[in-house]
Amino acid sequence: MIKTIIFDFGDVFLTLDKSATQKHMESYEVAELSEELIMVNASYEKGLISSSEFIQQYITCFPGLTKEAFIEAWNSILIEFPAERLEFLKQLKASGKYTLILLSNTNALHIDWVKANIPIYEEFKFCFDQFYLSHEIHHRKPNRDIFEYVLSENELLPEETLFVDDTQDHILSAEILGIHTWHLQAGKEEVVDLFSIKSNLF
Incomplete structure (x- = not known):
């Protein structure tokens, strides 16, 4: 029982729209994520790095990406x-x-x-x-x-x-x-x- x-x-x-973040990122010429960034994502999900550290990892890897644009892309997966x-x-x-x-x-x-x-x-x-x-x-x-x-x-x-x-x-x-x-x-x-x-x- x-x-x-x-x-x-x-x-x-x-x-969720699980494809939304990737679609947003492509407009900033962000293609497939490296193994390193996939590991960063996992660390962030486990609370092992802060939001500011997480965002910085992305905008360092992709100079055309702003903090605001990344947050918008990251949260675009969330719908209703x-x-x-x-x-x-x-x-x-x-x-x-x-x-x-x-x-x-x-x-x-x-x-x-x-x-x-x-x-x-x-x-x-x-x-x-x-x-x-x-x-x-x-x-x-x-x-x-x-x-x-x-x-x-x-x-x-x-x-x-x-x-x-x-x-x-x-x-x-x-x-x-x-x-x-x-x-x-x-x-x-x-x-x-x-x-x-x-x-x-x-």
Whole structure:
């Protein structure tokens, strides 16, 4: 029996356009990212470098890129938060049947944008018993240690836990630990349909 549901944020609740940042960057003649910059991105998601250090890395690598232009490009991935997803979550919380946990790979710039542009963010956050953002806990998916951290911190049994995420690599890491999963297909499936799609678990 499922007692805890761990949700991802982006493309589960917050709609993303994952190609938007790259499209914006191309207008500044930024092609594919080097391995070094990919590692910088991962470090930033883990909160190992500050926003100012992160921005500086990019504008140093691409002299035509300004701080303002980069922040706009970086945040362009973030689109909207459909109200029906919040209503689903509020009803789930009100039922009192499950421990609800958010587990998101994210970073300070993105969360700053969300706080400024998504009026329901605080209401959304209030629905969770635990709210884990990668840059605050210094772990990121799909690394196994982030799942071990959440299980340990909350004294969870994997067989009583469901993890909902839109990224296959994240799902596979959770499954290795025995956690039940739903690989939500963003744009084809909706989190509000959780109990019909995963009815076998409930």
